[in-house]
Amino acid sequence: MxxxxxxxxxxxxxxxxxxxxxxxxxxxxxxxxxxxxxxxxxxxxxxxxxxNLHVPVHHQVLLLELKEEPQLRGKHYRALSEIYAVNEQGKWLPKEGKAMLYFKGDSLRKQGELVLIKDGLDTLPRKRPFDGFDYKRYLERQGIYYRKYLSSGDYELYGQTSHLSFAERAQNYTQRVYRELLGDTPELGVAEAMVGGIRVHLDKETQQNYSDTGTIHALAVSGMHVAILFWVLQVLFSRLVPKRSFLFLSLVLCSLWAYAFFTGLSASVCRSVVMFSLFLVGERLQRSGSSLNTLFLSAVVLLLWNPNWLYDVGFQLSYLAVWGILSFHPILHKSIRIGNRVLRSLWEGASVSISATLFTLPLSLYYFHQFPNYFLLANTAVNLVCAPLLPIGLLLLLIYPINWMFEWVGFIFKFLLIILNRVVEFFAGLPGAVSKDIYISMFTVLVLFLILFSVIHFWKRRTSLGLWGLTGGVFLLFSELLVQNYLESNRGKLLIYEGGLSLIQGRDLLVVDECLEINEKKEGIERCIKYGVEGNFRVDSPFGTIVWMKKKQEIDWEGVNFVIISHNSCPVDELPYGVQVVVDRTNSSEYVAQLRKKITSLRVLQESGLFQYEQNI
Structure with missing residues (x-):
């Protein structure tokens, strides 16, 4: 091909x-x-x-515009903001940039408000050890380089912007319509997420249920939604104008792109709309091309538009799912021939789900560390209910002013939403609904794709190349497991950070005082010992003796390789040469300056955030 x-x-x-x-x-x-x-x-x-060209913002006085409705995250309401202007020598000047603002729980703000901050923005914190997800890099790839936690006295409300984008006005209207129909129920969050891509009112329990059943795609405006809309538009407009006419093409394209703008131009929607647009234009020009080639071409177009979408998990999984459906579904579907029309339709939907899941499985395990065991049954049921939900949900937005029609259609919409949530809750509550704590490396992801493509190649062509690829993939998979097991059994790692230290020896973990958020299953830890220490602490390790000085005391320096100093507790003149010294934020700047004069390799946690030392044991 x-x-x-x-x-x-x-x-x-x-x-x-x-x-x-x-x-x-x-x-x-x-x-x-x-x-x-x-x-x-x-x-x-x-x-x-x-x-990704970034110009740092050093200004203390800034005016920021809230670009979304604040969402509750723990004890704070989080909202994306854009820098509206900065104050230079008493003059307001326009400036570009984004920041994530966190308002205290009692500070309720709204989208479009202007917030005045007088003490500047904070840079994003570095990724901590053992964090599986690099949140700092995730935000930076969306153009967000700053954050700020705000109490009611840390900012001033400067007013409200009068200009809202088409997407912002449309989403505000969507929230108002659905809130009137559904009230404060779990169905409200599902409806807003499914139709408008709005996740403000989506509660954690509902999200977890959809995630555990492998149907989370139903809560994001994705390719499935665009495909449903595309089918509805084709059926509708083909009855009004000739299907081969330029007017038909214009009506469908304008409707698809209007929906894309309505949902905020998310990566998954853009992928689908661009792909369907290319299909329609190609059909109009009477040029038949490969569906896969059109899929890849749409990816090229979108990455030229926004290169950071390459790192977007939804973008990656969306393209892999469609790739699986286009390349593997025809083979899988034809492998079983069913005469009964109903069973044949069910097998059609099931084979689509299997194809999409197989192609997204390696990356899904890598990112989410779990697998929904009832995904096939859950997806089949959810897709049947979702098919009419999107067109009905959009119809509600159009007929809102017509009260009697809105009530009747709204009743059907609400009924379907309740069924959808109950179906998902049923599958999520079944025993063994999800397999969790599955941790794989990127190398394993590549090997799993090698095995998958080898199996498909052998299935299609029956050549030895597929068998060789499968054999090599299985060999590499078991080899990595053996190597990983050996490395975990013989590793040694020392981590010193503000407020504590962690020492990993093989599969054992020793924690002193505060503990980092270490996922013990991911790191292969079988035993964990934790100490809380008030005074000085001394421990022997494969790295040598480690001393943590919290108060002044005579120390036997023989065999000491590492010393952690708090509260200026160790006289500079007493430190022997050759000892690795780490100081935390409890030491004064004058004391740290004295240490720098004597110890060139001094580690200051306030500057580096972490001291890490590794060796095999």
Missing amino acids: HLPAARYLLLLAGGISIGDPLGGWAVLGVLLFINKPLVFLFLGMTVSYWE
């Missing part, structure tokens, strides 16, 4: 990963001379570089 867009996509993704134009036009000239497709490598580097 000839898939030129796949080659361009790989080169573009590689360029985005590099993220630097490397000298600009000179490189472009070389690439053009060598190989024209390599231009996509340069394009990837360039769009990534410009998209």
Whole structure:
């Protein structure tokens, strides 16, 4: 199969990963001379570089606009904001940038409000050890480089912006309509998320149920929703105008893109709308092309638009799911022939779910560490209920002013939502509904894809290449398990951080005072010992003796390799040469300056955040 867009996509993704134009036009000239497709490598580097070009904001007085309704996260309401203006020498100047604001629980703010901050913004915290998810990098890839926790006295309300985007006005209208119909019920959050991509009122229990059943895609405006809308639009407009006419094409495209803007141009919706747009245009031009090539071409278009979508989990899983449906579903569906029309339709839906799940499984395990065991049954049931929900939900927004019609259609919509939630709750409550604590490396992800593609290749072509790929993949998988088991059994790791230390020896973990959030199952820890220490602490380890000085006391320095100092507790002159010294934030700046004069390798936790030392034991 000839898939030129796949080659361009790989080169573009590689360029985005590099993220630097490397000298600009000179490189472009070389690439053009060598190989024209390599231009996509340069394009990837360039769009990534410009998209992530960041100008630091050092101003103390800023005006920020809240771009979304604050959502409750723990004890704070979180809201994305954009820098509206900065104050320089008494003058307000426009400035670009984004920040995540956290308002105290009693500070209720609204979308579109302008907030005045007089003591600047904070940079994002570094990723902590053992954090599986790098939240700092996640935010930076969305152009968010700052955050700020605010109590009621830390800011002033400066007013309300009068200009709201089409998406903001549409989503505010959606929330008002659905709240009137559904009230403060779990169905309200599901309806808003499914139709408008609004997750403000989606409670954690509902999200967890959908996640545990493998139906979380129903709560995000995804390709499934666009496909349903595409089908409805085709049926509707084909009855009004000829299907091959330019008017039909315009009506469908305008409706699809209007819905994309209505939902805030999320990555999954853009992928589907771009792909369907390419299909429609190709059909209009009477050019039949490969569905897979169109899929990859849509990815190229979107990554040129926003290169950071390459790192978006939803974007990755969305494309893998459609890839699986387009490439594996026809093979799987034809493998079982069913005469009964109802059973044949059920098998059609089941084979689609299986194909999408197989292609997304490796990355899903890598990101979410769980597998929904009843995904096939749950998805089949959920898809049947979801099919009419989206068009009915959109119809409600159109007929809201017509009271009697709104009430009748609203009754059906509410009834379907209740059924949908009950079905999901039923499958989530079954014994063994989800397998959790599954941790795999990126190498394992690649090996699983190798095994998957080898099986599909052998199924389609019956050649030895598929068998060799399968054999090699299984060998690599078991080899990694053996290597990982050996490394975990023989590792040694010392972590010193503000307020405590952690020492890993093989599969044992020793924690002194405050503990980092260590996922013991992920790290292969079988035994954990925790100490709370008031005074000085001394422990022998494979790294040598570790001393933590919290108060002044005579120390036997023989065999000591590491010393942690708190509260200026160790006279500088008493420190022997050759000892690794770490100081925390409880020491004065004058004391730290004295230590720097004697110890060139001094580690200051306030600057580095963490001291880490590793060796095999």
